[in-house]
Amino acid sequence: MERRSFVRGAGLAGVLAAGTAPAIVQAQANLRWRLASSFPKSLDTIFGGAEVFAKKVGEMSGGKFQISVHAGGELMPPFGVVDGVQNGTIECAHTVPYYFFGKDETFALGAAIPFGMNSRQMSAWMFEGNGLKLMREFYRNFNMISFPCGNTGAQMGGWYRKPVQSVADLKGLKFRVGGFAGKVAERMGCVPQNIPGGEIYQSLEKGTIDAAEWIGPYDDQKLGFNKVAPHYAYPAWWEGGPQIDLFVNAKAYEGLSAEYKAIIEAATAYAHVDMQAKYDAKNPTALKQLVAAGTKLFPFPKDVMDLAFKEAMALYSELSDKNPNWKKVYSDFAKFRAEQNLWFRFAEAGFDDFMQRQKL
Structure with missing residues (x-):
């Protein structure tokens, strides 16, 4: 048939x-x-x-x-x-x-x-x-x-009641920071807190935490962090x-x-x-609105960035010694990162640096 x-x-x-x-x-x-x-x-x-x-x-x-x-x-x-x-x-x-x-x-x-x-x-x-x-x-x-x-994309470095002017300002700072970044922040003297996005504002308002990071201007504005902590850091070295x-x-x-x-x-x-x-x-408009409303931007000081980098690299080395899963993935990740940075420092970074200095 x-x-x-x-x-x-x-x-x-x-x-x-x-x-x-x-x-x-x-x-x-x-x-x-x-x-x-x-x-x-x-x-x-x-x-x-x-x-x-x-x-x-x-x-x-x-x-x-x-x-x-x-x-x-x-x-x-x-x-x-x-x-x-x-x-x-x-x-x-x-x-x-x-x-x-x-x-x-x-x-x-x-x-x-x-x-x-x-x-x-x-x-x-x-x-x-x-x-x-x-x-x-x-x-x-x-x-x-x-x-x-x-x-x-690259995130902002969080909201603080007072600006971070040196590594000393991190000692004992109760900082809501997402996930794994807390391991490095802890080595720098912070007291990391892993809190879901929907609970951050209340914790910051009540003083349960001293500072908090989430993502960037658009989301942070929606969550109202600028109302309880006016100082806004950049960049989030933990989330490029x-x-x-x-x-x-x-x-x-x-x-x-x-x-x-x-x-x-x-x-x-x-x-x-x-x-x-x-x-x-969406982030550019939100950032301008936050600054117009009184938000004070500040970059992380060099000593903070340098210490964060040093402690991060030390942590990754320690993890490679004790966690075979980490070692297998991170070794490939690190090699790829090095090759990417070699390339990006020329065409991408060169173009971006020039354009960001222009008055358009």
Whole structure:
């Protein structure tokens, strides 16, 4: 019997019973996933990255693959999302890997480490270097697969009640600083605090912390940090180009059709570029508005930058001696970073330096 005649005569039920069209059925199957974010809904840039991703998945699947997006705290705590993906409570999460350095310091290399790479360099390492391959090998230990799904670009250095004028001003400073950077800040005399974005303002207002960093002007303005700590530092030497990831439960991912896997890959790549574009477009206006409202900008002093660099390099050496996961990934990361800096110091830095001194 010809296949067309068989399909026409048997109908869909007959085809399914005969088991002759599983690929067609799988490609057209309706599917609904849940995504847990580590961020509050008020941040349309970083939380919005998950919404951009989910919308694209829906569009590219013709509405058959739907992903509901849940803000930090809705389904689970903001810092509980990796556990949720790992144990299959949710199918995926949108978060910054360095939040989970307590599980293994290697998580931080998937996002940003002090004096790491800028956003373009990070993307180059991920997509053209060994970054994505190495991080995915590491994340297998946690039953997850990762996809780059956003980058904020270089961040600001945080909000302080008083400006930091020397290393001495860091002694005993209760500083909300994201994830792994706290390890270096602690070696410099700070008392690091790892607090979710939605809880920072209250902690700063109540005096539970003395200073806090989040991302940059656009998000920081939305969160109102300038109202309780007027001094704004730059740059965030701990976040030259932090990457946000989509973590997907390995079993859930492997259960997808080839078409849906391709859609996940394409949608995360779109969201990855979109987030950086939004930050670059929105931060200039927000910074001008903050300064007009009384924010006082200041650069970190040289002795602070020098000590931070020294302590960061010492920490990475120590970790390489005791954590084989870190050593494997960081050795490749460090080599790629050195090559990128050699290149960027000429064309990129030369052009940027000239343009930023012009009156346009």
